[in-house]
Amino acid sequence: MTTTNDASPIDSRVDELIAQMTPAEKAGQLTQYFYFGSFMGSSDAEPGSIESAMAQLPEMVEGSVTAGGATSLLFVTHPAEINRLQRLAVEDSRLGIPLLFGFDVIHGLRTILPVPIAMAASWDPETIELGQSMAAREARAVGIHWTFAPMVDIARDPRWGRIVEGAGEDPYLGAAVASAQVRGFQGEQIGAPEHVIAGPKHFAGYGAALGGRDYDEVNLSDAELWNVYLPPFKAAIDAGAGNVMTAYMDLNGVPASGNSWLFTDVLRTTWGFDGFVVSDANAVRSLVTQGFAADLADAAARGVNAGVDIEMSMFDPAYGRLPEALESGAVLAEALDASVRRVLAAKFAMGLFDTPYVEEDRAREVLADPAHREVARVAAERSAVMLRNEDGLLPLDPGDLKSIAVIGPLADSKRDTLGPWVFDFDLDETVSVFEGIRGRVGSGVQVEFAPGVARTQRLHPSPFDRMDGYAADDPDDFDDDAEMARAVGLARSADVAIVVLGEWQNQIGELASRSSLELPGRQLELLQAVVETGTQVVLLVMNGRPLDLRWAAEHVPAILDIWYPGTRGGEAVANLLFGDVSPGGKLPFTWPRTVGQVPMIYSHTRSQDPDNQAHRYWNEDGTPLFPFGHGLSYGHFEYTNLAIDRPVSTTQDTVTVSVDVTNTANREADEVVQLYIHQRYGSASRPGRELKGFQRVTLSAGESRPLRFLLGPDERRYWSAAVRDWVTDASTFDVWVGGDSTAPLSTTFEVTDS
Numbered sequence: 091m092t093t094t095n096d097a098s099p100i101d102s103r104v105d106e107l108i109a110q111m112t113p114a115e116k117a118g119q120l121t122q123y124f125y126f127g128s129f130m131g132s133s134d135a136e137p138g139s140i141e142s143a144m145a146q147l148p149e150m151v152e153g154s155v156t157a158g159g160a161t162s163l164l165f166v167t168h169p170a171e172i173n174r175l176q177r178l179a180v181e182d183s184r185l186g187i188p189l190l191f192g193f194d195v196i197h198g199l200r201t202i203l204p205v206p207i208a209m210a211a212s213w214d215p216e217t218i219e220l221g222q223s224m225a226a227r228e229a230r231a232v233g234i235h236w237t238f239a240p241m242v243d244i245a246r247d248p249r250w251g252r253i254v255e256g257a258g259e260d261p262y263l264g265a266a267v268a269s270a271q272v273r274g275f276q277g278e279q280i281g282a283p284e285h286v287i288a289g290p291k292h293f294a295g296y297g298a299a300l301g302g303r304d305y306d307e308v309n310l311s312d313a314e315l316w317n318v319y320l321p322p323f324k325a326a327i328d329a330g331a332g333n334v335m336t337a338y339m340d341l342n343g344v345p346a347s348g349n350s351w352l353f354t355d356v357l358r359t360t361w362g363f364d365g366f367v368v369s370d371a372n373a374v375r376s377l378v379t380q381g382f383a384a385d386l387a388d389a390a391a392r393g394v395n396a397g398v399d400i401e402m403s404m405f406d407p408a409y410g411r412l413p414e415a416l417e418s419g420a421v422l423a424e425a426l427d428a429s430v431r432r433v434l435a436a437k438f439a440m441g442l443f444d445t446p447y448v449e450e451d452r453a454r455e456v457l458a459d460p461a462h463r464e465v466a467r468v469a470a471e472r473s474a475v476m477l478r479n480e481d482g483l484l485p486l487d488p489g490d491l492k493s494i495a496v497i498g499p500l501a502d503s504k505r506d507t508l509g510p511w512v513f514d515f516d517l518d519e520t521v522s523v524f525e526g527i528r529g530r531v532g533s534g535v536q537v538e539f540a541p542g543v544a545r546t547q548r549l550h551p552s553p554f555d556r557m558d559g560y561a562a563d564d565p566d567d568f569d570d571d572a573e574m575a576r577a578v579g580l581a582r583s584a585d586v587a588i589v590v591l592g593e594w595q596n597q598i599g600e601l602a603s604r605s606s607l608e609l610p611g612r613q614l615e616l617l618q619a620v621v622e623t624g625t626q627v628v629l630l631v632m633n634g635r636p637l638d639l640r641w642a643a644e645h646v647p648a649i650l651d652i653w654y655p656g657t658r659g660g661e662a663v664a665n666l667l668f669g670d671v672s673p674g675g676k677l678p679f680t681w682p683r684t685v686g687q688v689p690m691i692y693s694h695t696r697s698q699d700p701d702n703q704a705h706r707y708w709n710e711d712g713t714p715l716f717p718f719g720h721g722l723s724y725g726h727f728e729y730t731n732l733a734i735d736r737p738v739s740t741t742q743d744t745v746t747v748s749v750d751v752t753n754t755a756n757r758e759a760d761e762v763v764q765l766y767i768h769q770r771y772g773s774a775s776r777p778g779r780e781l782k783g784f785q786r787v788t789l790s791a792g793e794s795r796p797l798r799f800l801l802g803p804d805e806r807r808y809w810s811a812a813v814r815d816w817v818t819d820a821s822t823f824d825v826w827v828g829g830d831s832t833a834p835l836s837t838t839f840e841v842t843d844s
C-alpha cells in the first residue's frame with residue numbers, strides 16, 4: 091500500500107488507496123468528529139445528560155480513529171495531543187490514513203485579531219491577508235491543517251449575531267475581503283508551508299435568516315442570490331479555497347446541507363470547484379430533524395448525492411449509514427468514491443502522508459513570536475471607525491491632561507476585548523482599553539477606571555460560555571447604583587471621560603441574535619449621567635453590529651467604533667485616541683437609527699419616489715444614522731477632477747475613471763476612496779448606488795494624489811431576473827467617487843451595444 095507522498099501523481103495514489111478500502115472505511119474518510127477532550131464534559135454528570143455524553147466522547151472518537159472510522163477531528167489545538175491522536179490513525183488503523191485537524195481559526199488562534207467585521211472595516215485587503223496568514227502560521231504550528239473560515243455570508247440584518255463574523259452587507263467589498271482571507275490562510279497553494287486550507291462558509295444565504303433569528307429559514311430570489319449572496323463565495327473559490335462549508339438552514343425550502351443545486355450545480359458545475367465540502371456541525375443528521383430526510387440512511391444518501399463530502403458530527407453520524415445506503419442503491423459507488431477521492435486528495439496536497447506529525451517545540455516559538463502581536467495591533471488601528479468628532483475633540487493631547495476617567499463595563503474587560511469565536515487566547519497578554527491608555531500616557535497623567543454598571547446576563551445563556559469560562563457580573567456582588575455614582579464622580583473630577591460601551595462578547599456571534607439594538611443593561615443611563623457632568627466625553631463602542639446610538643450621536647462629541655479589537659486592542663485604541671495614528675476605517679454596513687428600520691442597505695433600488703427616501707416612516711427619519719462607507723479621520727479630504735476617459739464606449743469595453751484626492755489637513759491620514767455606480771435603465775432596475783471600486787490611501791499633510799479605477803464588463807454585469815441570465819446592458823451610467831456611499835461628486839458615461 092502506498093501511504094507516502096512519493097513522486098507519483100496524487101490521482102493514482104488516491105485511486106490505489108480507494109481500491110483497498112471497505113465501504114465502512116470510505117464512510118470513515120467522510121466523517122469528522124468534534125474532539126473536546128474532557129474540557130466540556132464531566133464524568134460525574136447525570137447519566138444521559140449532554141455533559142455525561144461529552145465525557146465519553148474522547149473514548150468513542152479514539153475508537154473510531156483506530157477503526158478507520160474518522161477522517162478529521164476538530165477542536166484539538168495542542169500539538170502533543172494532535173500527535174497522539176494522529177499516531178492512532180497512522181500507526182493503529184488498518185490503512186494508516188492520517189487525520190486532518192480542523193478548527194475555527196476565525197480571527198486568530200493565540201494572537202487574536204480584531205473580529206472579522208472589524209477587519210472588513212479596514213477596507214484594506216493587505217491588512218486582512220497579513221492578519222490571516224499570521225493566524226494560519228500559528229494554527230499550522232500547533233498542527234491544525236484546516237480552518238473553518240472565512241465566513242463570507244452577506245449580512246443585512248444586524249439582529250443576526252453572526253454579522254460579526256463576516257464582511258457586512260456589500261457583495262463587492264465582501265468579495266474583496268473573502269479573497270484576501272483565502273490568500274492569507276492558504277498562501278500560494280494548498281499545502282504551502284505555514285498555511286492551512288481555507289473553508290469559506292456557510293454556503294449559502296445563511297445571513298438572510300428570517301427576522302435575523304439564527305438558523306431560521308432563508309428565502310432569497312435568484313437575483314439576490316446571484317448578485318448579492320453568492321459573489322463573496324465565488325471570489326473565495328477563484329482565490330483557490332480548498333474547502334467549502336454548508337449552511338444549517340433551509341434555503342428556499344430545501345435544507346442547504348442537502349441542496350444539490352448549491353453544491354453540484356453552482357459550486358462544482360458552474361464554478362468548477364474541485365475541493366471538498368464539509369457539512370456544518372451535525373447538519374447532515376439534521377436533515378431528518380428539518381423534515382427533509384426520512385431517516386439517517388436517507389440523510390446520508392441525500393448529503394453525498396448533493397455533493398457534501400464530509401459530515402461534521404458530534405455523536406452518531408448519519409454517514410455511518412453510508413454502507414447501508416450503498417447496499418440499497420440510494421448512493422452509487424461512483425458518488426461515494428468521488429467524495430472520498432476529494433478528501434484524500436486534500437490530505438496528499440497537505441503533505442500529510444509524508445509528514446503527519448507536528449514539531450511540538452516549534453509551536454511554542456511560533457506562538458510567542460512578537461511580530462504576531464504587532465500584526466494584531468496594526469490591524470486594530472486600521473479597522474477602527476471614527477463615527478463622529480465634533481470640533482476636533484480627537485486626537486487628545488496628553489500634555490493638556492492631568493486626569494482621565496476610563497469608564498464602562500467593557501473598558502477593562504480583557505475577555506470582551508477579544509470578542510467572540512476565540513478559544514485559545516491568553517488573557518495575560520491581552521491589553522484592555524484601560525491598560526492601553528494608562529500605558530500610553532505614562533505616570534504624569536492620572537488614569538482611573540470605574541465600570542459604572544454590571545455586565546448583565548443574557549436571557550438564555552450562551553452554550554459558548556461553558557467553553558471559554560465567560561461569566562456575567564454577579565448581581566449580588568455588584569451594586570449598580572453605587573458603582574454608577576462612583577463612575578460619575580470620577581468623570582466629574584477628570585479632564586476627559588473615555589466611556590467604553592457596547593455588547594459583551596457573548597451577546598454577539600452564533601446563537602446571539604437580538605430583537606433590539608440598544609446598549610444592553612444600564613449603559614445608556616451611565617453615558618447620560620457622565621455627559622451630564624459637563625466633562626468632555628469620548629465614547630468608544632465595542633461591538634460587532636450597529637447599536638442604537640441616536641442619543642450619543644447628538645450628545646457625545648467624539649465616537650470611535652473600536653469593535654472587539656483583539657489581543658493588542660487597548661494599545662491600538664490609545665494610539666488612535668492620542669493621534670499616533672489616524673483612524674481610517676469605514677463602515678462595512680449601513681448603521682440604522684433604530685431596529686425598526688432593519689434590514690437597511692445603501693444599495694436599494696430607486697423606487698418611484700427616490701427623492702423622499704428620508705420620509706419613508708412618518709415617525710422616524712428614513713435615513714441611516716451613519717451611511718455605508720462612513721468613517722472620519724484626522725485628515726480632511728477633498729475630491730476634484732472626476733473624469734472618464736471615454737464618455738461613450740461599448741458593452742465589451744473598459745473605461746478608466748480618474749479623480750484627484752487631496753488631504754487639506756496639516757497631518758498625515760488615511761482615506762478609503764470609494765467608487766459607486768448606477769445603471770439608469772436596462773433589462774432590470776439596478777441599485778441606486780453600488781460599490782464597484784475602492785482604494786485605501788495614506789496622504790501626508792497637503793498631499794494631492796491622482797487615482798484611477800477601471801470599470802469594465804465585469805463591474806457592470808449582473809444577473810437579470812427578466813432574462814434569467816447574466817447580462818451587460820447598454821445604458822447610461824452614473825459614477826460617484828468620494829469618502830462614503832453618499833458622496834456627491836459625480837459624472838456619467840454611456841455604454842452602447844456596439
Ligand code: BGC
Binds near residue numbers: 194238291370371600
Ligand atoms: C458553526 C460553524 C462552525 C462549526 C464548528 C457551527 O455551529 O455554524 O460556523 O465552523 O460550528 O465549530
